[in-house]
Amino acid sequence: MGGGGEVIDNKQVILKELVKGAPKESDMAVKTSSISLKVEEGSKGLVVKNLYLSVEPYVKLRMKKFEHPDFSSFTPGSAMDGFGVGKVVDSGHPEFQKGDLIWGIVGWEEYSVIKNPGSFFKIHHADVPLSYYRGILGMPGMTAWVGLHKVAAPKEGEYVYISGASGAVGQLTKLGFDDAFNYKEEKDLDAALKRCFPEGIDIYFENVGGKMLDAVLLNMRLNGRIAACGMSAEHNLEEPEGVQNLRIIIHKRIRMQGFVVFDYFPQYSEFLDDVLPKIREGKIVYLEHITEGLENAPAALAGSENVWKQVVSVSRE
Amino acid sequence: MGGGGEVIDNKQVILKELVKGAPKESDMAVKTSSISLKVEEGSKGLVVKNLYLSVEPYVKLRMKKFEHPDFSSFTPGSAMDGFGVGKVVDSGHPEFQKGDLIWGIVGWEEYSVIKNPGSFFKIHHADVPLSYYRGILGMPGMTAWVGLHKVAAPKEGEYVYISGASGAVGQLTKLGFDDAFNYKEEKDLDAALKRCFPEGIDIYFENVGGKMLDAVLLNMRLNGRIAACGMSAEHNLEEPEGVQNLRIIIHKRIRMQGFVVFDYFPQYSEFLDDVLPKIREGKIVYLEHITEGLENAPAALAGSENVWKQVVSVSRE
Known part of the structure; x- marks a missing residue:
């Protein structure tokens, strides 16, 4: 792992093989690997503790063999990934500090190493449910x-x-x-x-x-x-x-x-300025279905409709 | 006919019946009716002597039975129509005078009565071939x-x-x-x-x-x-x-x-300002195939490709 520091267990959702048709729970496995909670020496990456993962159509899509200029299929044997919300555990990047809340594409696992955090957003408004940042605010x-x-x-x-x-x-x-x-x-x-x-x-x-x-x-x-x-x-x-x-x-x-x-990501703050007040005032009502625990993510994904309402809570900390 | 004035023969291209598939010469007939060269008393219409008719895809389309919000099929037994260039013979409309050159939708005939000239354009630049106004300048x-x-x-x-x-x-x-x-x-x-x-x-x-x-x-x-x-x-x-x-x-x-x-017709003069100089300077080369005589229009139409290059010259005056 390198980087020194504490090495701990890291539960992961692994894709066994590329699937045809609708993904089934048995197409995925929950395995435990290990991870260092310190970024590698000289890296500008992050180590993130994942809080919420999005159960979303495009995760299902990427379980299949397909070609697309912007996305690729998952690699069988590796952890799947998708949009999620996390907390920075260690940072080698000047713009992120330990304790920052962020959202972006993270692994379907308890902790993720983010090599290039440039595409991540920092969460500045935590008065709304954090899970919203992988959905209505994501x-x-x-x-x-x-x-x-x-x-x-x-x-x-x-x-x-x-x-x-x-x-x-x-x-x-x-x-x-x-x-x-x-x-x-x-x-x-x-x-x-x-x-x-x-x-x-x-x-x-x-x-x-x-x-x-x-x-x-x-x-x-x-x-x-x-x-x-x-x-x-x-x-x-x-x-x-x-x-x-x-x-x-x-x-x-x-x-x-x-x-x-x-x-349009450069206009994200304009989006937040428009939508956050509407959420706080109850003018936009947002419903989510939250599944507790990473180990329940495969069942949640396999049973999900092609909607973005479902969230897996990885950690409530 | 009404309107008084000289009544003369008016050669017309008539659609016999709505066609299926590609129109044939025999689907049309050239007949002679008569027309008064004076507009009716109180009318704001025009009588126009047709100079050029456009042999164009949408004339063929209108020979078929079809539904479209902007166009209708021709009426069998009546003269066909399409874009053409003409000269005003008599006018009841304050904006058009006898002798004006115009373009718009006219009958496939030697003379046409235009009841509502509001959609016609006056031709102010006659230093280029007049036939251009049913094609590149139309x-x-x-x-x-x-x-x-x-x-x-x-x-x-x-x-x-x-x-x-x-x-x-x-x-x-x-x-x-x-x-x-x-x-x-x-x-x-x-x-x-x-x-x-x-x-x-x-x-x-x-x-x-x-x-x-x-x-x-x-x-x-x-x-x-x-x-x-x-x-x-x-x-x-x-x-x-x-x-x-x-x-x-x-x-x-x-x-x-x-x-x-x-x-975009309100921007027609902007279009002319852009294109007329390029035609005069030879920067745009425009090719037409001109068929002489209204009686040859059915053969020209039946034999035409779906292009706008073909013109029927009705009168060279």
């Missing part, structure tokens, strides 16, 4: 905010439709929902949309694609905007659903914009 | 200009790909072509694009859709823009080709914008 919440405020730019009175609303975006827009439906239970998506949006849709936050997008296109209004974000399990790369109605974007003058939330 | 040229300059907004050094370049847009961008291919002769569109754009594509002017769009998406660069314009025969509404690769717009952060040139 990447998924930021995605929702960016898609709506920076990409789609809604105007007063416009109609907004969010597919996959039980996930990231739905969390941020819970308040103000006028109607909702479960698209898996609707035989006719077009009819469901016409029922919920008799006047049509101005803004579509695209999380699903395929047939859903086709149905939405039929119901978009003139000058509509479609914000399309990534990193979700709906990108079933093996069998992409075709889109038939794309020509509609022409006569309806629709703008469709793909975006990746990472590009 | 709707298709304006479409190309809007798509590139207002929608896609190219920056110095960016790579631009135009599908259907033999049509409207290609005309405006002939100068500066680095490479081209005939997509009907390419078995592998992706390979053809990689050959022509080894560095990838920043801007795609979408005129084709379907498999072409899929191949282009594979070759787009980060932050690419796709300008999608309408009114072309490639919108085969009976069997739209699906698009499989749309998810690529997310990680490549692509903006796809549908537009309709009519929305």
